[in-house]
């Protein structure tokens with residue numbers, strides 16, 4: 137074994153081997169993989185080997201597409217066989233809701249260049265004659281689906297890496313990780329210590345244990361999973377072609393051909409975790425005891441869907457463990473706060489995603505950032521809110537929902553409530569319907585008396601539609617209030633604070649008492665943050681941004697923080713409060729403070745320290761509703777008192793609570809973009825219009841060269857606003873935008889703008905097509921809807937309400 141390498145990858149499953157290969161592919165050859173046993177000694181060896189592109193997140197779907205196309209490349213490089221069977225796959229729908237879901241997925245695929253298609257029952261029967269189509273409405277057919285040999289593929293990755301100089305050390309367990317003063321790691325193994333600049337946790341079933349070696353409690357747990365292999369079936373081996381995969385989400389099952397028989401796997405609702413307290417080190421090429429009774433409900437449905445199964449004997453049953461994160465996506469990337477420690481674990485679909493995970497991590501390590509937004513994978517999408525009980529509940533829920541329809545307005549129940557502010561009980565008493573993000577409860581809307589305290593999951597306008605409209609109108613015609621807890625908030629202070637912020641943010645920092653909006657850019661000029669900065673004192677700033685991006689932003693800040701002169705604190709849940717918005721907002725504020733809050737004394741984008749009643753508060757004149765409005769921040773223990781103060785003063789002004797659904801509708805009328813919808817690392821300032829908040833006069837800030845380049849060579853697409861002739865369904869995200877018979881763009885977000893009474897879509901269209909009144913079509917649930925581009929905002933285009 138070498139004594140020093142640049143990277144040690146811990147774990148020789150399909151994911152670790154893919155990471156190793158991709159590091160060498162991108163030019164890092166001083167790399168080694170350490171495996172405690174043989175390659176494939178975790179989940180990998182007993183996988184069913186299926187792969188597919190279907191994923192609700194377009195970037196993950198693209199990485200799955202990359203993975204599938206990579207296998208041929210691996211075979212060519214190594215001469216080894218991955219045992220590929222490109223047989224295509226059907227995902228069938230037995231309910232109108234599932235059909236809506238598949239149509240929405242198909243629509244997304246258009247601008248991703250994936251050649252999926254919607255097929256009817258007759259076509260299904262032709263593609264897979266063993267399917268009984270009773271009750272089937274249709275299916276999505278994906279020609280890229282297929283399966284492979286898990287062991288052959290893992291060895292092909294390893295061989296391809298070795299050919300480029302990587303080392304693979306087998307039968308050598310990593311027993312400890314010790315950080316070095318130079319920022320690297322001593323990787324202590326059974327056969328001695330190897331020094332590495334970077335370590336990658338690809339420990340699969342033992343990812344938690346490899347995390348614990350560095351003091352980490354990774355949010356993931358193994359779940360048992362079962363599939364059976366049948367004896368030979370005449371309907372199978374007599375068929376002319378190899379049968380395609382069939383996913384029957386209604387039956388929670390997947391099926392494919394294996395030799396002359398079939399493989400049938402099920403996601404049992406009565407699922408079980410495995411080794412919750414830790415994966416034993418002596419578990420290897422082992423399986424768990426069969427639990428056939430647990431599969432019986434799904435098997436019964438499968439016998440109905442594939443009658444030939446009833447006549448087939450079961451050759452073997454596989455019950456093996458695989459690791460899930462709370463949302464079922466992998467944990468990838470640099471771990472916040474741990475220099476040189478990277479994750480590539482919790483990959484529960486290693487043969488669909490392993491290549492993409494390897495590529496992403498290698499790009500991140502070698503080039504400094506991945507080439508696309510991978511927040512859905514990012515280990516930093518979770519935070520310290522993930523208690524063991526939360527992880528247990530969410531991983532169970534995720535397993536059970538493996539085949540569930542993901543509705544865009546759906547709020548999942550497991551692991552809630554977890555975090556809540558003092559206002560939670562107050563809102564509950566007002567019939568709040570809650571949502572949750574990053575472990576924190578927020579109000580979506582308030583259900584009127586007699587209405588259910590539950591929003592029906594739907595791709596169409598939900599039962600909350602009328603109430604959201606009422607909340608929007610209350611804001612636009614009087615004054616509304618809602619919480620401001622779900623922003624990430626950071627206090628930055630010290631003699632070096634301004635200079636540091638001027639370096640990490642693209643805009644110039646404001647003067648004392650003022651606020652500024654600013655993008656944060658990566659070195660390649662991509663959007664990695666969309667911040668509001670308030671200067672609270674000569675050396676003190678408050679930053680606000682997306683709540684869910686806290687760990688992501690803190691990781692970036694901490695990596696770039698100077699050794700002295702700047703103090704950074706995450707104060708997200710310490711500073712909470714309410715925003716008030718609407719034409720009567722100033723009247724309300726004037727009633728609860730002695731200070732002069734006239735437009736002249738307290739203009740737009742000003743920030744003041746005020747006494748609100750008897751409470752000390754920081755008040756900023758800004759609101760995401762695009763109306764006249766203020767955000768009132770207090771210490772969390774003062775929030776309930778602030779609530780009482782507002783309610784008492786606002787009663788005769790018609791003060792009305794509103795939720796996030798109304799806020800997201802109101803912002804469309806400006807239109808304001810939103811983090812992870814319009815603004816994310818896939819896009820740049822010029823594409824999104826955020827270049828108006830880039831200070832090119834500043835000499836030095838991260839991403840400046842790239843932003844300057846964009847100014848000289850304008851981008852080919854730009855974020856635009858369109859009014860859609862919708863029916864009972866509005867856009868959510870990723871719908872294709874058509875011009876004549878061509879898909880020319882895609883939607884980033886949208887919905888119904890209740891005050892303007894218009895269905896609105898935000899999305900990217902080619903720059904040359906942008907003109908007031910330009911006509912497009914947007915595909916919503918399989919139907920093309922006419923859409924008209926607008927260049928003036930639907931509400932307050934002159935900004936007199938917001939700024940006046």
Ligand SMILES: Cc1cc2nc3c(=O)[nH]c(=O)nc-3n(C[C@H](O)[C@H](O)[C@H](O)COP(=O)(O)OP(=O)(O)OC[C@H]3O[C@@H](n4cnc5c(N)ncnc54)[C@H](O)[C@@H]3O)c2cc1C
Pocket residue numbers: 146147148149150151152170171172173174175176177178179180181182183184185186187308309310311338339340341342343346361362363454455456457458480481482483484485486487488489
């Ligand atoms: C029954 C079943 C069916 C499945 N079917 C499919 C399917 O059809 N399609 C699909 O895409 N996925 C499927 N999966 C999931 C798939 O198996 C996993 O996504 C994949 O194997 C994960 O690979 P990995 O490399 O992350 O982890 P693992 O395969 O668990 O590999 C981790 C490796 O790290 C090594 N290791 C751990 N700790 C150390 C240490 N301290 N020192 C040295 N080495 C260490 C282990 O020995 C092991 O070899 C299935 C899983 C199960 C259980």
